[in-house]
Amino acid sequence: MRLIKQNIERKTGEGSAVLLPEEPEDLWHAYNLIRPNDLLRASAIRKVISESGSGSRSNERVHTTLTIRVTKLDFDPQAAQLHVSGRVAEENKHVKLGSFHTLDLELQRNFTLEKAEGWDSVALDTLKEAVNQDAKVQLWAVIMKEGLANICLVTDHQTILRQKIESNLPRKRAGSTEHEKQMQKFFQTTFDSLLRQLDLANPKPLLLASPAYTATHFQSFIKAQAASGTNKGLRELLPKITVAQSASGHLHSLNEVLSSPAVTAKLSDTKFARETQLVDHFFTLIRKADNRAWYGPRESEKAVEQGAVGKGGGVLLISNGLFRSQEIEVRKRWVKLVDEVKEQGGEVRVLSSMHESGRRLESLGGVAVICTWPIEDLDDGEVEEEDEVHENGEVDEAWHENGDGHGIEGRVEHVEDIDFA
């Protein structure tokens, strides 16, 4: 993302910034920056009905620049589109004040963002990261097992499932070649889908992971395809293919693969590898029943209150999903926590909810702390009903949000839930 212009007051945080998204990842940053009640200005196409003197109506599509006060955001990571809905907030010769409009933010088109409550520390950090021009790692990963393949694009901030291939493989039987045949068919389908996704002119590293030998076989399959065909791009892809072992073919196993030493050695140190290591370290502490590790909103806040998350190893892990809450109060609560930890000299790591490590954090409530000294029994005390519902609501929402990888807000979906008790 490029920062074209900004005039944000250092002290109050008020002001606006003009940004230019250049890559699909930038729309993810925009999704995290833009909040309900902010003012967003971008170009738009509006259907305008104009009545001419003779009374006949004509429909025109007019290009104009609209400023809206945001009410809702809809991020589609697969299509890399960000739709921002709101009501028109500035006089415009074509559109009435207060009418509804949805802006589709596009790449290579400027947009201006003015934040209602000012730019808080978290927003400024997000902005800094967004405009960071350092080369970012991107890689394609296929995590698979016999009959199942998940093709994903892994970037600095997101793990996007692009395609899932499921195929029924008959078991091996004596005297029948059905299993082999279906396996080849499965490889062919996976390979075709993969080619459609990859941009062979610009080959990025490709990671194949599976339990047992499936990934190795798939690599041989690709080699065979490259050798027989005339596709030069495919041959150039071959040296960039890494094969790794994973515990299963499901998406959550991708995490372990990405942070394994074999993979990080080849794909160099990346943000998601570091994030994964952090979360793993945290889980290890919890398992050892080390009282320095706590998770959950109340526990983390209590720990920070006691000054335990400060200089000398205090770390606050927080998922950026919490900052995307519809309610301003919720966002303020978490920004306050972040600021406090920073003041105490502790480290703050905002994890992307679109990486597996961020999702693991979300299933713990979205926030966790590693304290500088062990604290006993932070989870003692009354469990308030209200708090539980809030926590549950958060957890369920977070779980569902990540369940389909969509950032759809303002829509409450009913998760089917049958309790046999």
Next chain:
Amino acid sequence: MGRLLLGVGAVSQRDIDKYQKQASEMGKASFALAWVMDTSAEERERGITFDFAQHHFSTPKSDFTILDAPGHRDFVPNMIGGASMADMAVLVVDTNQLDSGMKGQTREHILLAKAVGLKKVVVAVNKLDASTPPWSQQLFETVQTDIKKLLATSGFADEDIKFIPCSGLSGTNVINAPKPSSPAAWIPKSHFTLLQALERSIPAPTKPTTTAAQELLKQPLRMQIIDVFRGSITNPLSVAGRIASGTVQIGDIVTIQPSGEKAAIKALDVSDEPREYAVAGQICTLHLSDIEAQHLRSGDVVCSSQHPVRVVKSCTVLIEVLEALLPQPVDVHFGRLHVPGRISQLVETVDGEGEQMKRRPRVLKAGQRARVRVGFEEGVPMVVGERVVLRSAGVTVAYGRVE
């Protein structure tokens, strides 16, 4: 297992000789007997089993089906699928390599056998002829003590376990007891042959005359599919599995969950022989018609159309914890069905009677018993009381039953 099959005549000596020849050509001469079960080219080449294999044989006392499970770590999901179809476990232990076996999957397999509900265990203490001195009774008893301890900690009762000294390669004490003149003469004095032990280990619910078995027959049909394939030219779509409850006969209309599609039973086989009907406890092959292959997957459940199995996206499970657990993603295994899921909530820890000990614990420690909520991305067919195994990162972390 190959020796067992040879002994009962399920496999001919000629076949064994053929495998022997092929194996020698590949430099794996001693694997000839293993090739009865490991039938795929790759299994033979690599010398390991990928997926469980089935083989039937009969004795005058009973019909048996052997499900030979893979031992390798990466294939545990397949082992769980096979084990969940079984009525008893046969643990084959290499006397001379007990330590390396213990470090390997032996422990995990014993746990998983318990997790899927197996109670009866026959331990074949194998390769005793290769011990020094051969057929050492002392060595056998040391092994027996070690394994007994291991089985006890996993929850197997002493009276359900039988130890059988034997040698698969030479055939001693597998079908026939050793002669009084051999160094293994001590065996028949206090131990059965492997075959006799199997016949005596059949658990009660599988004996057709008991009330438990009768009850099972009256319940609605439920069979988890372990394989979807092309049965023959006349049977383009067939499924195989073990009937957990109920009965099925030719002409029945059944429902497949989670797709909800209906199918008709055109024909059915039990132990590779065509039959008119099949009952709970039998492993059978159903030849279907009026349904498209895309609606069928391994792990789906064939059920009665009047009482189809529910499909749900989350459930509460009462588990025994094996490794420390937090709300986290897990691999969930219901028999052959292997789906990704998440432990969404640690509800409570409970004691032996199921009474609450601590509400909403932060973390579950190994050895505890607890209730957790597990969620899935897609609907899963599920029955109350069903057994479930939770794994993560290649390790079994918990097992239990759906509540």
